[in-house]
Amino acid sequence: MLQRDYMMRLIESMTDTLGQMMGLRKQQKQEEALALSGDLLEKLLRMKPELARKLSAGDLISMLGQRGTADPEDLRALGTLMSAEADTLEELGRESEAVSLRAKALHMHLAAEVEEQAHVSVLAEELGITAAALETEDQTDSDQSVKSDEAALLMERLGNAKLPRSTGLLAAAAAENRGWFDKAENYLYAMYEDGVGRSSDLQDFYTRLMLLTDEQLESGGLPREELELGLAELDRMKE
Incomplete structure (x- = not known):
């Protein structure tokens, strides 16, 4: 006390x-x-x-x-x-x-x-x-x-400042919770490109978003077409 x-x-x-x-x-x-x-x-x-x-x-x-x-x-x-x-x-x-x-x-x-x-x-x-x-x-x-x-x-x-993995994951989760799907994707991709992120972070993110409606995705700045492109790009990166 x-x-x-x-x-x-x-x-x-x-x-x-x-x-x-x-x-x-x-x-x-x-x-x-x-x-x-x-x-x-x-x-x-x-x-x-x-x-x-x-x-x-x-x-x-x-x-x-x-x-x-x-x-x-x-x-x-x-x-x-x-x-x-x-x-x-x-x-x-x-x-x-x-x-x-x-x-x-x-x-x-x-x-x-x-x-x-x-x-x-x-x-x-x-x-x-x-x-x-x-x-x-x-x-x-x-x-x-x-x-x-x-x-x-x-x-x-x-902005686009490089973040530690723990902070980047928190920021991505916060953006996703707020419905800012495009920003959440940006955080995850930035971490991946900086060498502190993992492809599984992006895979899990896309998997969650695939369950949402087209309206929800549009509202979050990540239309289904872009979501599918992101998944395809992720598959290419894994090869």
């Missing part, structure tokens, strides 16, 4: 920190902004910010969830902070560091979605209703769309 209270206080203080960072950045004091965010990052993870920024997304999640599964709000808080740091680094011309942090920020937000979906599934089973029905009820929360928008914005900002 004390640990949770401590984390909640840190998360509540983040709004002030982000506001102060924005003010410093407008004054062209990016290094001071990074020092400010570093202080909060150290409190969140209890390690030096220089080390924290170098950890993989998986290691960061492990640090947050040392006493079990990481809380979605903790994941989002870390993602939001790292996103602000990425923007600051970008302003300093440190592009590669900015992309790396932004990818980790995306991973945090998408991992939070996965944790929440798992919670919904368990709760729905206990209540004897479908997860979809329970999610519909949860969408009445005023901040639900904001949470999704943060992940979507990061996906947009990252």
